[in-house]
Amino acid sequence: MGKKALSAALLATAMLTVAGCSGGSGNADPNETAVAPVNPDSVSGDITVLTNRTDLVQDGTMKKYAAEFNKTYPDVKVEFEGITDYEGEVKIRMNTENYGDVLLIPSSVSKGDYPTFFAPLGSTGTMKDTYRFTDRTDVDGKVYGIATFGTANGFVYNKPLWKKAGIIDWPTTPEQFLDDLEKIRDETGATPYYTNFKDGWPLGDQWTNGVGSVSCDTQASDKLAAMDEPWGKATDLHMLDTLLHDIVDRELSEKDPTTTNWESSKTLLAKGEVGSMLLGNWSVSQMRAAAEKAGRNPDDIGFMPVPFQKNGQFCATLVSDYQQAVNIHSDNKGAARAWIDWFTEKSGYSAKEGVVSALLKEPLPKTLREYADNDVKLVERSERKTAEVNAIDDASEIGINAQDYRRKLVDIARGAQEGSLQDYFGELNKRWSEARRTAGS
Secondary structure, eight states: OTTTSSOOOHHHHHHTSSSOOTTSSSSSSSOOOOOOOOOOOGGEEEEEEEHHHOOHHHOOOOOHHHHHHHHHHHTEEEEEEEOOHHHHHHHHHHTTSOOOSSSOOTTTTTTGGGHHHHHOEEEEEHHTTTBBBBGGSSEEEEEEEEEEEEEEEEEEHHHHHHHHHOSSSOOOOHHHHHHHHHHHHHHOOOOOOOOOOOTOOGGHHHHHTTTTTTTTTTTTGGGGGSSOOOOSSTOOHHHHHHHHHHHHHHOOOOOOGOOOOOOHHHHHHHHHHHEEEEEEEEEHHHHHHHHHHHHHHGGGEEEOOOOOEETTTEEEEEEEEEEEEBBBTTTTTHHHHHHHHHHHTTOOOHHHHHHSSTTSSOOOGGGGGHHHHOOOOEOOOOOTTTHHHHHHHHHHHHHSSHHHHHHHEEEEESSSSSOHHHHHHHHHHHHHHHHHHHOOO
């Protein structure tokens, strides 16, 4: 598409030709709530659903979901658009009114801006009794997104590879984890850890979602709004980012991070050529599917908590993944809301993918069985002050849920950029503290 040659404005214009949105007419009421339809026969129209699951679009899985949806809503036509660089492309498209009818809220959109881009779905007071994570998209008592699913953080890993290296128990400290990765490298020749540096997104909120798992604190993310030094000694961000730095610094990751590939990484881990990756438990099902495709045992794929303990116990944050929202400009808000409700409540997607359902009534998935068996405490992280944290983050231009600041961290660790870890933490703390004053916190 020639992204480097196009300005952001020109690319945004070009994107209008890529996918149609029924909300581009300008006739929609921006104050209209996307109400859940009572009578399916009263709902009709064409809707476009944007998704980051390009694999499920390409293999026809999403079409199968749409076919099931049409058994209840026969007069709604659903089209899907799978976007590889979801964050980058959708952020640009949101400069227009053309960003689908249903979309996943990009992490780069500040919580305080949700009412500008998305239709309200209902009152928080009512919806919190049905759905998890409603505080994630709550703005002034209204919910603007329903979680696609919830995810617990941790390391997806290849069990036989760790066993081959002589490792039996989960590491309980960062030092022990690093020593275990060295054993994998030295005893098996495999790549102990895979950063997915090139695709980038695994270095963003996949790591930041761990805030709260180190301290075992449900308020850990909210507390960032009142902190001048989020990377100060012993903070969650300090501990997590130090671990990433040290993995790369001790040459325990891939030799050339600029050549990584997300889709290939699944097969590499499934075959035991890669030892581990920090992701949500949503990744377990994908890795097991890759193992089965490669002729390996899906049960070879395990999931362990980050190597920190509080009072002798592992903790893992339970957070919302992407939230499904309705474009405020959509002309078919009822049909868009019907899709979100059906996909959340009736599709069976969460169970199939092995993730935590947004519905409170649903049990935890089988992919977290190891956590349950080993008494890992799940910490459902508060998002009450996310808007304040986002405002500070925006003013600091750090991007704690994006990939660039950790890419620089990796580059420092591998010697591709000058500097030290502590100097970089000092820079980040300075930018954050100055942004707190600018943002009025």
